[in-house]
Amino acid sequence: MMDSEELKRSWIAEQERGFSGWDFSYLRGRMAVDPRPWSYRGRAEKVMASARSLLDLDTGGGERLAEMRGSWPEVVVATEAYRPNVPIARERLEKLGGTLVETSCEDGHRFPFEDESFDVVLNRHGSINASEIVRCLRPGGTFLTEQVHRDWAVDLVLAMGGEPELSDSTLEARAERLERAGLVVVESESRDGTLRFSDVGAVVYYLRAIPSMVEGFSVESHFDRLLELERLIESDGELSFVAKEFLLIARKPEL
Secondary structure: OOOHHHHHHHHHHHHHOOOOOOOOHHHEOOEEEOOOOOOHHHHHHHHHOOOOEEEEEOOOOOHHHHHOHHHOOOEEEEEEOOHHHHHHHHHHHHOOOOEEEEOOOOOOOOOOOOOOOEEEEEEEOOOOOHHHHHHHEEEEEEEEEEEEOOOOOHHHHHHOOOOOOOOOOOHHHHHHHHHHHOOEEEEEEEEEEEEEEOOHHHHHHHHHHOOOOOOOOOOOOOHHHHHHHHHHHHHHOOEEEEEEEEEEEEEOOOO
16 A cells, blocks of 8 residues: 555546546546446437437537437437536537537526427436426427436445435436426336445546535545545455436327
8 A cells, every 4th residue: 555645646646637528438447337237328229219309418528429329310409507518518419410509507497499399308317307308398209317316326425524415316206206297207227236446546536527426525625534445445455335326218198
């Protein structure tokens, strides 16, 4: 084990490394999540197969949507509210024939689209504005979402002295919200997996990339807690945390 000053310097280097879009490829081989029992891409391509128009909400850097370019319908629109991601997603998607629309981060905002504009709405790990999704879907249209459960990595959050999330991000609550808004849930799945890290530097990079997980996180402010994680790796060989997610597919009734 390196001495504490060497560890601190290496972790600060990870903290200062740039992050853009929603791309964690830098952590390949250092961070891993148990395979999901479903394929988001496979489900998305299936619902796109008979669609003429698609809306991808909170697209991040557009990485996942771009991967499905071969299955895109005629019209593809994506939204993103996190300003640093907007130019990244715009450049990536527009050169493929899609459109990127910058939206508001505020909950409950109205989408800048006409009523019944899309056959399919996708949402991977984004916020769910159920009433607006229903408004923008055409009758018979499909909404597909993969969501991070509120207990995702809750043990990591607690280890860093953070507060557990108190949102309604559970399969049951989100399904109820969609049905209250007028959709019919036709498929749902959940999984309890494991998120693994091979070194504490990877944890530092991960937490800096998702600042909402542990408010005010930095190497300096959380150094003693990071040292505790380092001791765990020394004894166990890796760090393991809860990885809970769920998937929902809902349809808007025909007229």
